[in-house]
Amino acid sequence: MMVNTVRFALVVVGVFGWSMMLPSATQVGLSNKVLVFPYETDFSFVSLIPQKEMGLRAFTLCMRVATELPEDRQIILFAYRTADYDELNVWRESDGRVSFYMSGDGIFFHLPHITTFRTSLCLTWDSRTGLSAFWVDGKRSTYQVYKPGHSIRPKGSILLGQDPDKHLGGLEAGQSFVGEMADLNMWDFVLSRSMIQAWHYGHRVPKGNVFDWGTMEYELNGNVMVVDDD
Amino acid sequence: MMVNTVRFALVVVGVFGWSMMLPSATQVGLSNKVLVFPYETDFSFVSLIPQKEMGLRAFTLCMRVATELPEDRQIILFAYRTADYDELNVWRESDGRVSFYMSGDGIFFHLPHITTFRTSLCLTWDSRTGLSAFWVDGKRSTYQVYKPGHSIRPKGSILLGQDPDKHLGGLEAGQSFVGEMADLNMWDFVLSRSMIQAWHYGHRVPKGNVFDWGTMEYELNGNVMVVDDD
Amino acid sequence: MMVNTVRFALVVVGVFGWSMMLPSATQVGLSNKVLVFPYETDFSFVSLIPQKEMGLRAFTLCMRVATELPEDRQIILFAYRTADYDELNVWRESDGRVSFYMSGDGIFFHLPHITTFRTSLCLTWDSRTGLSAFWVDGKRSTYQVYKPGHSIRPKGSILLGQDPDKHLGGLEAGQSFVGEMADLNMWDFVLSRSMIQAWHYGHRVPKGNVFDWGTMEYELNGNVMVVDDD
Numbered sequence: 001m002m003v004n005t006v007r008f009a010l011v012v013v014g015v016f017g018w019s020m021m022l023p024s025a026t027q028v029g030l031s032n033k034v035l036v037f038p039y040e041t042d043f044s045f046v047s048l049i050p051q052k053e054m055g056l057r058a059f060t061l062c063m064r065v066a067t068e069l070p071e072d073r074q075i076i077l078f079a080y081r082t083a084d085y086d087e088l089n090v091w092r093e094s095d096g097r098v099s100f101y102m103s104g105d106g107i108f109f110h111l112p113h114i115t116t117f118r119t120s121l122c123l124t125w126d127s128r129t130g131l132s133a134f135w136v137d138g139k140r141s142t143y144q145v146y147k148p149g150h151s152i153r154p155k156g157s158i159l160l161g162q163d164p165d166k167h168l169g170g171l172e173a174g175q176s177f178v179g180e181m182a183d184l185n186m187w188d189f190v191l192s193r194s195m196i197q198a199w200h201y202g203h204r205v206p207k208g209n210v211f212d213w214g215t216m217e218y219e220l221n222g223n224v225m226v227v228d229d230d
Numbered sequence: 231m232m233v234n235t236v237r238f239a240l241v242v243v244g245v246f247g248w249s250m251m252l253p254s255a256t257q258v259g260l261s262n263k264v265l266v267f268p269y270e271t272d273f274s275f276v277s278l279i280p281q282k283e284m285g286l287r288a289f290t291l292c293m294r295v296a297t298e299l300p301e302d303r304q305i306i307l308f309a310y311r312t313a314d315y316d317e318l319n320v321w322r323e324s325d326g327r328v329s330f331y332m333s334g335d336g337i338f339f340h341l342p343h344i345t346t347f348r349t350s351l352c353l354t355w356d357s358r359t360g361l362s363a364f365w366v367d368g369k370r371s372t373y374q375v376y377k378p379g380h381s382i383r384p385k386g387s388i389l390l391g392q393d394p395d396k397h398l399g400g401l402e403a404g405q406s407f408v409g410e411m412a413d414l415n416m417w418d419f420v421l422s423r424s425m426i427q428a429w430h431y432g433h434r435v436p437k438g439n440v441f442d443w444g445t446m447e448y449e450l451n452g453n454v455m456v457v458d459d460d
Numbered sequence: 461m462m463v464n465t466v467r468f469a470l471v472v473v474g475v476f477g478w479s480m481m482l483p484s485a486t487q488v489g490l491s492n493k494v495l496v497f498p499y500e501t502d503f504s505f506v507s508l509i510p511q512k513e514m515g516l517r518a519f520t521l522c523m524r525v526a527t528e529l530p531e532d533r534q535i536i537l538f539a540y541r542t543a544d545y546d547e548l549n550v551w552r553e554s555d556g557r558v559s560f561y562m563s564g565d566g567i568f569f570h571l572p573h574i575t576t577f578r579t580s581l582c583l584t585w586d587s588r589t590g591l592s593a594f595w596v597d598g599k600r601s602t603y604q605v606y607k608p609g610h611s612i613r614p615k616g617s618i619l620l621g622q623d624p625d626k627h628l629g630g631l632e633a634g635q636s637f638v639g640e641m642a643d644l645n646m647w648d649f650v651l652s653r654s655m656i657q658a659w660h661y662g663h664r665v666p667k668g669n670v671f672d673w674g675t676m677e678y679e680l681n682g683n684v685m686v687v688d689d690d
Binding site for chain 3: 338359361371373374422423
């Protein structure tokens with residue numbers, strides 16, 4: 001395992017919240033890398049810069065995730081927020097369910113536990129029908145209908161590791177992510193079952209046009225390690 | 231994901247129970263489609279029209295089913311009723327067991343939980359011996375002996391999604407099905423183990439002579455979606 | 461599914477315990493058959509006649525077994541008794557453990573639950589070392605040392621389905637077996653791992669020299685069905 005860029009990211013200039021920290025410079029590309037969030041903090045996170053604006057009427061969001069956190073601990077898995085809205089939050093809830101929220105009440109799925117072993121997790125949603133589902137290791141959950149006709153607003157911030165309760169602030173250690181994340185990709189359309197399964201097995205799929213792990217622009221903040229995914 | 235026929239099915243003309251609704255016209259064929267029951271209701275269901283009368287002395291009933299409903303929620307999986315009798319009801323009981331009933335007391339099986347991922351579920355029964363079993367993903371449960379000598383009466387109504395407590399009425403939201411059903415087939419004889427396993431794996435088997443998903447005649451009522459089974 | 465011999469076995473001439481019943485005639489051979497014990501009774505069982513006397517200083521006992529009984533219900537799986545001793549009893553205990561007893565206190569193993577799906581279960585014991593283990597679907601439990609130097613006495617009776625508390629009597633419904641048993645074989649030596657796995661997968665192994673399912677001599681008593689193992 002090689003660790004790079006971490007020392008830089010650990011330079012923290014104050015304790016007055018994350019707006020006071022000196023973020024690392026923007027970096028590009030995470031091919032064969034995994035993000036390790038080693039401790040529970042209220043200041044460690046990774047900002048992601050999308051390839052295109054996130055005004056979305058459909059999407060597929062995929063990542064590989066592993067954690068040692070207890071099963072009854074709430075965990076933020078993905079947070080996209082504009083000034084007034086949680087545009088797209090993905091959670092592991094304290095009751096073990098996995099949920100997502102767009103601008104208000106969320107929906108909840110009974111999935112296998114997220115464990116110390118890596119789970120490949122995708123989420124699909126289409127505004128036209130509202131059909132939404134999680135995909136665990138290539139297997140689709142039951143469809144639920146969620147906010148047909150809704151649009152995700154553009155021009156917000158995307159964070160891994162923390163849930164900002166307001167735009168650019170309000171982080172809580174008790175919701176933070178601790179563990180490993182890798183291979184996050186996002187498309188502005190719904191991938192087919194065969195594409196999602198191909199992604200799960202590491203085969204070639206069309207590169208994410210919102211996020212592509214291999215060419216990802218990101219900024220490390222606080223204590224996050226970029227480790228060779230060996 | 232393509233959704234068809236849904237708008238039509240959503241035309242509801244009253245709130246006085248499902249006899250007041252305008253059902254969709256009869257439609258034919260569900261190849262590569264899945265029925266999505268997105269919400270808990272007392273008015274959404276699908277009527278099935280069998281290819282032959284359901285006076286049965288043996289049968290195999292197969293379907294693929296997935297649900298997000300809690301494990302302690304009673305769920306109707308299949309309901310065939312004549313004027314005075316529940317001729318053939320299949321339930322997931324509130325204690326997690328799966329059961330079936332023909333005109334009176336039922337029998338109960340301890341099967342793996344029905345989850346958000348699709349379970350392939352078959353039920354076989356033969357009047358001559360009374361031997362009955364569920365088959366989960368191609369594996370047979372323990373045989374139980376149930377109503378040897380009994381016959382299922384013909385000329386009733388078959389519903390997915392609701393349990394009619396009387397002929398054409400008496401629906402309860404708390405028993406309704408929420409989730410996905412696909413690939414329902416029924417034969418008027420007991421399929422062999424190898425045939426049931428072939429069906430589970432999606433290989434060719436003799437088409438159901440009571441119900442065949444590919445050529446099924448059905449009517450949508452309330453809020454049921456027909457979705458491409460991707 | 462073909463059912464044979466059942467009508468004959470159901471001839472019961474009294475309610476004064478199983479010594480009063482008219483057993484079926486001795487029958488031979490259970491190839492591709494499964495024994496179905498459909499109800500909880502204190503009178504249904506199958507007597508097995510061994511090919512050689514059961515004075516044993518080592519053995520391998522294998523069977524396939526499935527049950528719908530609740531997980532906290534004691535179940536007799538195999539009973540061999542001489543006049544004064546339970547020579548070899550195999551139980552599923554009310555705490556879910558699987559146990560065996562030879563002439564006194566038994567030993568207990570934590571195995572996966574015995575469920576509605578068929579489990580292949582073997583038990584090996586060698587008097588020389590006392591090493592004993594259960595094998596579930598070809599996987600060995602941890603060894604336990606049990607009664608090194610002991611011998612099993614010959615000239616008793618072997619029963620499936622009931623536990624006789626005295627020689628030829630004293631049956632209890634609450635301990636009876638309900639479910640399916642198949643492919644019972646017994647050898648007077650300890651089979652190797654590869655042989656036990658071969659047996660599990662239905663491959664060829666040396667025929668049991670104490671019991672061989674294909675040529676088994678047996679007598680049905682009470683309500684036990686012999687069904688094609690389809």
